[in-house]
Amino acid sequence: MNNVCVYCEYEEGKIQDVSFELLTKGRSLANQLGCKLEALVIGENLEGVDKEVSKYGTDILFIADDKRLYPYSTLPHTAVAVGLFKETRPQIVLMGATSIGRDLGPRISSSLVSGLTADCTELEIGEYEDKKVGKKYENLLYQIRPAFGGNIIAWIVNPDNRPQMATVREGVMKKEMLNENHQAQVVHIEVNKYLNDADFVVKIIERQMEESKINLKNAPVIISGGYGVGSKENFDLLFELAHAIGAEVGASRAAIDAGFVEKGRQIGQTGVTVRPKLYIACGISGQIQHIAGMQESAMVISINNDPNAPINKIADYVINGDIAQIVPKMVKYYKKNVK
Amino acid sequence: MYKIIVLAKQVPDTRAVGKDAMKADGTVNRAALPAIFNPEDLNALEMALSVKDRYPASTITLLTMGPPRAAEILREGLYRGADAGVLLTDKAFAGSDTLATSYALSCAIKKIGDFDMIFGGRQAIDGDTAQVGPQVAEKLAIPQVTYAEALGEIKDKIIVIKRRLEKGVETVSAQMPLVITVNGTAPECRPRNAKRLMKYKKAKTISEMSNASEDYITLSNERPYLQITEWGAINVDPDPTQLGLKGSPTKVKQIKNIVFQAKDSKIITTEQEIEDLMKELIDNHTLG
Numbered sequence: 001m002n003n004v005c006v007y008c009e010y011e012e013g014k015i016q017d018v019s020f021e022l023l024t025k026g027r028s029l030a031n032q033l034g035c036k037l038e039a040l041v042i043g044e045n046l047e048g049v050d051k052e053v054s055k056y057g058t059d060i061l062f063i064a065d066d067k068r069l070y071p072y073s074t075l076p077h078t079a080v081a082v083g084l085f086k087e088t089r090p091q092i093v094l095m096g097a098t099s100i101g102r103d104l105g106p107r108i109s110s111s112l113v114s115g116l117t118a119d120c121t122e123l124e125i126g127e128y129e130d131k132k133v134g135k136k137y138e139n140l141l142y143q144i145r146p147a148f149g150g151n152i153i154a155w156i157v158n159p160d161n162r163p164q165m166a167t168v169r170e171g172v173m174k175k176e177m178l179n180e181n182h183q184a185q186v187v188h189i190e191v192n193k194y195l196n197d198a199d200f201v202v203k204i205i206e207r208q209m210e211e212s213k214i215n216l217k218n219a220p221v222i223i224s225g226g227y228g229v230g231s232k233e234n235f236d237l238l239f240e241l242a243h244a245i246g247a248e249v250g251a252s253r254a255a256i257d258a259g260f261v262e263k264g265r266q267i268g269q270t271g272v273t274v275r276p277k278l279y280i281a282c283g284i285s286g287q288i289q290h291i292a293g294m295q296e297s298a299m300v301i302s303i304n305n306d307p308n309a310p311i312n313k314i315a316d317y318v319i320n321g322d323i324a325q326i327v328p329k330m331v332k333y334y335k336k337n338v339k
Numbered sequence: 340m341y342k343i344i345v346l347a348k349q350v351p352d353t354r355a356v357g358k359d360a361m362k363a364d365g366t367v368n369r370a371a372l373p374a375i376f377n378p379e380d381l382n383a384l385e386m387a388l389s390v391k392d393r394y395p396a397s398t399i400t401l402l403t404m405g406p407p408r409a410a411e412i413l414r415e416g417l418y419r420g421a422d423a424g425v426l427l428t429d430k431a432f433a434g435s436d437t438l439a440t441s442y443a444l445s446c447a448i449k450k451i452g453d454f455d456m457i458f459g460g461r462q463a464i465d466g467d468t469a470q471v472g473p474q475v476a477e478k479l480a481i482p483q484v485t486y487a488e489a490l491g492e493i494k495d496k497i498i499v500i501k502r503r504l505e506k507g508v509e510t511v512s513a514q515m516p517l518v519i520t521v522n523g524t525a526p527e528c529r530p531r532n533a534k535r536l537m538k539y540k541k542a543k544t545i546s547e548m549s550n551a552s553e554d555y556i557t558l559s560n561e562r563p564y565l566q567i568t569e570w571g572a573i574n575v576d577p578d579p580t581q582l583g584l585k586g587s588p589t590k591v592k593q594i595k596n597i598v599f600q601a602k603d604s605k606i607i608t609t610e611q612e613i614e615d616l617m618k619e620l621i622d623n624h625t626l627g
């Protein structure tokens with residue numbers, strides 16, 4: 001049987017959230033396809049991960065546990081994953097669009113000559129017809145993502161090559177436990193079958209992992225700045241407002257490219273996906289790649305000097321005007337009215 | 340000394356998509372966008388140049404795949420210090436996804452021949468996929484080190500590389516030959532060098548030569564460095580089934596224009612209205 005497989009990322013003793021999100025999605029895709037959900041965990045000291053991974057509805061869990069497999073390194077993880085997939089022949093492989101997934105995914109896809117779509121915002125099952133050769137396909141994975149060139153979304157399919165591979169950013173899919181007591185069948189992989197010395201030519205000398213100080217994902221209120229904020233100095237106004245009202249500061253890719261704030265604050269398709277109570281978009285035009293990461297905000301305020309900015313359409317409140325003038329007023333009236 | 344190849348892509352300047360570049364149907368008028376040297380490929384070029392600074396006998400070949408006009412970024416690279424440029428261009432490459440692109444590039448790299456390091460930007464701004472570097476490495480069966488931010492010691496065929504990860508930094512030592520993809524946090528590329536600009540201003544590919552004057556052709560024959568290498572598919576000996584659309588496992592099923600469900604927005608213009616809004620947000624506990 002060709003199943004759905006999720007490569008689960010294991011870091012600092014934990015399976016990462018993005019992997020649970022993908023298992024949740026993978027479970028529903030497997031149900032639709034009438035196949036099993038598999039998970040692959042590669043690392044060391046992996047006792048106990050089966051409990052966690054099982055809860056999300058995993059049917060078969062492959063574990064590659066070896067001290068040479070942690071921390072993550074491209075070649076050994078590729079060797080294990082490719083070796084396994086050649087035997088298990090999954091029809092779909094999902095992985096996080098993280099530092100690891102974006103390094104490993106393309107390597108695996110090249111090795112298996114299969115298609116890989118990055119940063120999908122939706123995954124669905126559906127049919128496809130290749131009109132040129134008059135061939136119909138059932139039950140393909142639709143890998144859906146915004147495309148460059150306007151407010152357009154592309155549906156991508158891999159008709160002939162397997163596995164159909166996709167990466168998804170953390171926070172895009174919802175993580176939902178299936179059943180606390182669900183138990184996957186555990187298969188321990190004999191790693192020496194797949195690994196050889198040449199897989200260890202890149203050696204990790206030093207690693208410093210740091211918890212990010214930016215917590216966009218859990219912030220109830222986000223003030224997000226775009227290219228229209230104009231400068232680093234003007235971004236300080238956003239930080240001031242954020243400080244006053246207890247919010248986190250986000251940004252568009254254009255603001256980050258312009259060097260106004262650090263990369264970790266990017267919201268959107270290739271940044272973080274957020275669902276705050278309130279999203280205040282300052283000087284953001286509202287391109288599809290940005291909207292993809294914030295459209296589920298409960299309330300949106302747009303501050304923009306262009307009354308026709310596309311983002312205004314999805315805003316509950318539109319404040320017409322210049323960031324540099326409006327934002328300090330918000331600080332002032334907040335302070336004046338808060339008890 | 341090291342033999343270095345730098346991969347670069349000419350991309351539409353996605354940062355310049357202002358109102359003027361939008362067509363009435365909400366799609367981008369690509370022709371109105373400037374075509375630029377993909378930003379992280381410039382970081383990659385700089386990292387290559389920094390190796391050449393340390394080992395001046397090293398050579399840097401800049402390789403790009405794209406339409407004929409992509410020769411523009413090769414000249415840009417020559418102005419900034421690359422030794423040679425190679426343009427890979429052919430209709431047979433049209434419609435390539437990342438895998439077919441990587442395959443074509445790997446064929447061109449084999450044709451260039453011997454190399455120690457291949458640098459490329461982490462990703463291109465028109466796709467953000469970050470797939471081509473790792474796929475090229477896999478096609479060449481050599482290691483990859485992604486997200487490089489700085490280089491440490493280089494000794495014989497061993498190189499120390501600092502990587503910038505989402506959640507930290509990592510230092511690795513790796514063996515050549517290898518592919519290194521470079522992060523935007525790495526040093527910015529040095530500017531054009533005035534002397535090199537004078538020297539290479541007139542460098543052209545064969546396609547660009549096609550309508551050149553007699554005088555220019557004479558000049559170009561006297562100064563071979565003015566000839567930018569241009570290869571079509573036939574020159575790099577590929578398996579034709581792995582090229583272009585045919586060689587691309589991913590197909591676009593459809594493209595949809597998204598129309599956002601317009602909300603019934605409240606428009607705020609006066610100072611009093613801003614105060615009222617802040618009050619409301621405090622009263623309904625959205626804030627505070």
Ligand SMILES: Cc1cc2nc3c(=O)[nH]c(=O)nc-3n(C[C@H](O)[C@H](O)[C@H](O)COP(=O)(O)OP(=O)(O)OC[C@H]3O[C@@H](n4cnc5c(N)ncnc54)[C@H](O)[C@@H]3O)c2cc1C
Nearest residue numbers: 226227228252253254268269270271283285290305306323
């Ligand atoms: C593959 C790919 C992935 C991408 N991923 C992302 C992503 O994850 N996140 C993301 O955000 N983008 C992403 N982008 C980029 C995206 O397409 C847009 O370019 C970007 O979101 C635009 O940012 P912006 O709205 O800040 O800038 P602009 O589009 O330049 O808009 C600036 C806005 O500010 C307003 N303004 C100007 N001056 C003022 C002022 N003084 N006061 C008030 N308003 C003012 C203008 O009216 C305008 O509406 C991606 C693009 C590609 C191709």
